[in-house]
Amino acid sequence: MANNSTATGIDELDLNDALDEGYDPLADIDFAGDEDVDYPVGDGANLKQAGLPEVEPVPAHDARPASERTAELFSRMATRRKTLLAILRKCQEKQPVREVVDYICDLKTRDRSVYSANDFCSLLERAGAIERVGEDGASYEEVELEPKTVVVDGVEYLEPQTPAPAFWLTTQAGLDMIAADDPEGRTEQLFEEEDAYLPIFKRILTLCSAAGGASAKQIAKACDTDPLLQSPRYYSSRFVEKLNKSDALTWAGKTWELTQTGREALVQLESVDDPASAEILANLEA
Amino acid sequence: MADEMLNDLAELCAQRDSTYALLARLYRVEVDQPLLDGLHATRFPAATGSTKANAGYRALAEYLSNIDERSTTELAVDFARVFIGYGVDSYAAAFPFESVYTSEKRLKMQEARDEVLAIYHAYGLDKSSEWEESEDHVAAELEFMQVLCARTTEALKAGDEDKAAQLLQTQKNFLEDHLASWTPMMTVDIRRLAKTKFYLGLADLTDGFLAEDEAFLNEVLGDEE
Numbered sequence: 001m002a003n004n005s006t007a008t009g010i011d012e013l014d015l016n017d018a019l020d021e022g023y024d025p026l027a028d029i030d031f032a033g034d035e036d037v038d039y040p041v042g043d044g045a046n047l048k049q050a051g052l053p054e055v056e057p058v059p060a061h062d063a064r065p066a067s068e069r070t071a072e073l074f075s076r077m078a079t080r081r082k083t084l085l086a087i088l089r090k091c092q093e094k095q096p097v098r099e100v101v102d103y104i105c106d107l108k109t110r111d112r113s114v115y116s117a118n119d120f121c122s123l124l125e126r127a128g129a130i131e132r133v134g135e136d137g138a139s140y141e142e143v144e145l146e147p148k149t150v151v152v153d154g155v156e157y158l159e160p161q162t163p164a165p166a167f168w169l170t171t172q173a174g175l176d177m178i179a180a181d182d183p184e185g186r187t188e189q190l191f192e193e194e195d196a197y198l199p200i201f202k203r204i205l206t207l208c209s210a211a212g213g214a215s216a217k218q219i220a221k222a223c224d225t226d227p228l229l230q231s232p233r234y235y236s237s238r239f240v241e242k243l244n245k246s247d248a249l250t251w252a253g254k255t256w257e258l259t260q261t262g263r264e265a266l267v268q269l270e271s272v273d274d275p276a277s278a279e280i281l282a283n284l285e286a
Numbered sequence: 287m288a289d290e291m292l293n294d295l296a297e298l299c300a301q302r303d304s305t306y307a308l309l310a311r312l313y314r315v316e317v318d319q320p321l322l323d324g325l326h327a328t329r330f331p332a333a334t335g336s337t338k339a340n341a342g343y344r345a346l347a348e349y350l351s352n353i354d355e356r357s358t359t360e361l362a363v364d365f366a367r368v369f370i371g372y373g374v375d376s377y378a379a380a381f382p383f384e385s386v387y388t389s390e391k392r393l394k395m396q397e398a399r400d401e402v403l404a405i406y407h408a409y410g411l412d413k414s415s416e417w418e419e420s421e422d423h424v425a426a427e428l429e430f431m432q433v434l435c436a437r438t439t440e441a442l443k444a445g446d447e448d449k450a451a452q453l454l455q456t457q458k459n460f461l462e463d464h465l466a467s468w469t470p471m472m473t474v475d476i477r478r479l480a481k482t483k484f485y486l487g488l489a490d491l492t493d494g495f496l497a498e499d500e501a502f503l504n505e506v507l508g509d510e511e
Contacts, residue, residue, distance in 0.1 A: 097354065097355045098355060101355050116359070118355055118356050118359055119359075121355075122356070144352060145351040145352055146348065146351060147330075147344070147347035147348060147350070147351045149332055150329065152329070155331070156331075156332035156333055157329035157330060157331060157332055158329065158330045158331075158332050158343060158344060158347035159329050159347070160325075160326050160327075160328075160330075160347050160350035160351045160353075161351040162326070162351075163351070163352060163353070163354060166354060
């Protein structure tokens with residue numbers, strides 16, 4: 001390879017000379033004996049011989065019992081438990097699918113989710129918690145319909161047909177999940193675990209017992225400066241969220257409102273001493 | 287031209303307007319529930335004279351005969367699969383842009399886009415500020431044809447034959463030089479990628495209708511000459 005000095009004094013490689021010399025990039029590689037190598041092809045038997053793990057085929061569908069799949073769904077979507085349970089309750093009697101979709105869309109206005117109404121139904125169906133049924137309550141039969149040929153003013157047209165109406169119905173696995181739901185038990189457990197903050201819980205429940213509920217701002221004003229929440233520093237939203245998860249409160253779009261479970265929890269906390277709660281109650285009754 | 291012939295031609299252009307509008311809408315964005323309900327209530331021609339168009343309408347009608355509340359999601363998934371794709375491979379989707387199919391490296395915003403934009407401007411049109419895709423998107427080109435069909439119908443109803451002829455000539459030129467020159471390649475990709483009868487039918491309908499429209503324009507303008 002000729003080196004050409006430049007005005008900068010840096011030697012430059014003259015690649016043209018290199019190519020002219022018939023450079024062979026494979027010259028140093030020894031291919032001797034490779035012609036006889038028999039590379040394995042075919043059915044995976046050779047993979048076993050190589051000591052590689054066999055690939056298990058993916059099952060076409062989940063064969064586990066519906067109760068197990070449903071429990072797993074509720075575990076993985078714990079934050080959406082309320083919505084999933086509400087759907088199961090709604091479908092205890094068979095409901096037209098469009099009505100269920102509208103119902104879920106309404107639920108979502110108070111509990112936003114990236115999952116669409118159809119997503120929720122698909123997930124519950126896949127878990128075996130709800131099933132698609134026909135008007136007669138029997139399993140829905142998917143039948144491929146053909147468009148109808150009609151003649152209008154002597155011209156032939158294809159008219160799309162409408163499939164038979166479908167309904168959603170909660171299965172036994174779904175009914176069992178409804179039965180296993182114990183919001184009162186969750187509230188009791190919450191109060192046992194957080195007994196140091198019972199006055200705060202009482203205050204929040206009392207505020208939310210007002211007609212129209214209480215806003216997050218009102219709750220924060222009543223609780224955040226309380227000495228109980230200064231060390232460790234907590235804010236009212238933590239307690240609101242715990243009450244929400246226990247189904248004692250529900251979000252009504254702009255305010256938190258008491259549920260039946262919340263009303264019963266408030267009765268449970270009657271003996272808890274909290275002057276602020278008494279003052280709030282007095283104002284509500286005034 | 288006799289009044290009756292003008293009326294017939296105006297009626298025909300109005301029908302072409304509707305078909306271009308339908309195609310433009312189906313390519314523009316995913317099918318939503320109101321559109322799906324509207325299509326389900328529509329009757330589709332069974333015998334158009336084009337085998338491909340007939341197959342397209344039949345596939346659409348068959349799909350629409352079996353829809354349920356999951357169909358909008360299914361169609362949205364197929365729309366994404368066909369027109370958006372995934373990854374960096376330029377063959378991963380039927381990218382609905384003339385530039386992609388007429389440029390060497392399958393890139394957007396190439397010469398084709400500049401050409402069609404100049405044509406739109408010549409007719410006092412520009413893309414809407416809400417439309418974020420480039421002007422050589424198939425939906426924009428179909429909509430341009432729709433606008434010209436609508437103007438032709440108006441001209442014919444007003445008895446302005448010269449204007450109608452000029453507009454028809456523009457449509458013929460635009461089809462030959464642009465729309466019909468590349469959409470057959472796009473529809474091949476659509477058929478490769480689509481899983482629903484809906485989008486498979488759209489591919490056939492596009493091919494069949496554009497071929498028939500080209501033949502119609504050649505015939506009408508041939509008579510005029």
